[in-house]
Amino acid sequence: MTEATATFDTRRLGPAAVVDIKGDVTSGSEDVLMSAYEGVGDARAVILNFSELSYMNSGGIGLLVTLLVRANRHSQKLMAYGLSDHYQQIFELTRLDEAVSIYASEQAALDAAGAK
């Protein structure tokens, strides 16, 4: 549970930053996720791309809550897209969907973030 088995690559698209998540997100991903978050700078919105997520346990969900706190502290919106039906249900179950807006595509998330 402690080894990082995911990568988080950041892309800046206007006022938004997209974080591409690949692999397994667990509590062991904390350092790499937070390091990726440092890379989003002053983006108004942080968009998490889950299209290539292969696995996430409860430790991974906990990390997203911590990320949410950081984003709120910097007045940044936290958004997500690319979630499978399974992970959308996990977001609903944990009620994370009440704080992280979920979109069907990157374009939809960018539009909501005000990026052209």
Place this chain on the structure above:
Amino acid sequence: MSDVEPKAEPISSDSRDANHWAKAVSRLNVSNVPEGAINLNVTGRRLAGPVQGFGKMWQKTYRVSLPSEQVSASKLISTWKQHFPDFWPKGNSFYAPLTGIEPGEVALLNMTLPGRMKLSTGVMVLYTDDESFTLMTPQGHMFAGWITFSATERAGTTVAQAQVLMRASDPIFELGLTLGGHRQEDKFWAQTLTAVATHFGQTVEVDTQVVCVDKRRQWSRWGNIWHSSAIRSTGYMMGAPFRSMGKLFRR
């Protein structure tokens, strides 16, 4: 004991972890209440995570290290699941589901708070795998959040860990946690981990790390007090003599 009202659509089975997570639920339901348990603050409640809580957000981690040759991570977790109620400190009861610690199962809790106040609440098993399991709280619990129990093997040791990610549910619980509740909770989990270590024949120190993840209180959530298990449990206790008298008159 069962437990939840599954939504019509099952979680798709194409994910590796599909069987590890509880199914989506709108509200909790407890069909069989064990003797001694009180289902006062669980049935009909929604789950509440750190996002829904009121107080400051805390991440509390409690760990003990055991020799790997004594117990592997998976053995430790299977034992912890199996004997979960036995490891709890005296004066508190965990009424485990009949099917054990399985995703979606709901357990009722009777807790003793400072001042001998009794509190009835519960938890739902959110996630389980071979090396971890997570419990999530319902509305009205002392805190809104989840508790993850895990074990990892590194450098000849098996580290057993309980990690709580939480916000106090409402202003009263926030005050209570500030006035000694946090200390009480630290003691609770330290005793639990000590009991786990003792089960495997070890006497070890519990390492405790407490991090305030968010110093801000979510004042928009003050209305959570409506569901407070403390208020409802106190009302229930105070009503006990009247319920007894009512039974006498009905005879």
